[in-house]
Amino acid sequence: MMMMIHRKCYIIRKGDFAVDANKKIFYSLFSVALCLEDYRQKHSTDCFSIMAGSSIVWTLIETYLHVTNTRLMKPMYITRMNQRKILVPKPLAICLQGMQEGGVVTTFGLFFGDRLSEPGYLVVFHAFIGYILLNVSSKERISPNARVSSKRQVNTTGSLCLMGGITAYNIAELYHHPQHLQRQAGMFFAMIYVCAIWTLISYYKNFRGVEVQVKGRHTDHYRVRKSHTDALFILGYDVIFEIGVAYITFYNWFVL
Numbered sequence: 001m002m003m004m005i006h007r008k009c010y011i012i013r014k015g016d017f018a019v020d021a022n023k024k025i026f027y028s029l030f031s032v033a034l035c036l037e038d039y040r041q042k043h044s045t046d047c048f049s050i051m052a053g054s055s056i057v058w059t060l061i062e063t064y065l066h067v068t069n070t071r072l073m074k075p076m077y078i079t080r081m082n083q084r085k086i087l088v089p090k091p092l093a094i095c096l097q098g099m100q101e102g103g104v105v106t107t108f109g110l111f112f113g114d115r116l117s118e119p120g121y122l123v124v125f126h127a128f129i130g131y132i133l134l135n136v137s138s139k140e141r142i143s144p145n146a147r148v149s150s151k152r153q154v155n156t157t158g159s160l161c162l163m164g165g166i167t168a169y170n171i172a173e174l175y176h177h178p179q180h181l182q183r184q185a186g187m188f189f190a191m192i193y194v195c196a197i198w199t200l201i202s203y204y205k206n207f208r209g210v211e212v213q214v215k216g217r218h219t220d221h222y223r224v225r226k227s228h229t230d231a232l233f234i235l236g237y238d239v240i241f242e243i244g245v246a247y248i249t250f251y252n253w254f255v256l
Helices: 002-006 021-042 046-067 090-113 119-137 157-176 178-204 228-254
Strands: 008-014 077-079 085-087 148-153 208-215 222-225
Touching (some): 021 077, 046 228, 090 178, 119 178, 208 228
Antiparallel strands (some): 008 148
């Protein structure tokens, strides 16, 4: 925690970020299929609700990141069977990105979190994780000097206060609705399990990185410190809090 306060900690994305619309469409269709299966099996619209709600929220976030140039989004393309590429209009590209960042993750977490004790669904769960890993691992490793797509400081005062507020809100909601503890715990585990695996391989491939700036003892200037331990800590914070804890908020907003 002291490192988060007294240093500048950044998460960096590199490479051609968000250019393959085919995969985003596939992930979105897979999420819709999970929603349909949940409704068929349980007559529940919870997956539909969390998918729609979190996708809308994340689309708004992605729009803000794009407008403020916080995240560089290169042109997104749909690749047809004949390898011809079709440019996706920017508004639609942002919606697809919002769907993947929000709807896919929350739907995946809620659906499989509800079924962690069912062997058949666990096979599907790990098969899809394997598909994700195959896609990421098949890409060429990016040079450390590659162009940065986005650079976000995770330990600004505003960010830490927001994350603290979200955590307190979710704890309060759980206190008032203790009957949802098991379901939220399952969703939380499913999300961080998938995202931790994806983050580790993305870090190895240099798609995601960490930069820590440390202030010198006798100067106000910062120097960059490189450490795998720092990366593990910061990326772990991202997975557990900025994904796991933060995305439970969508459960409280759209499922409770």
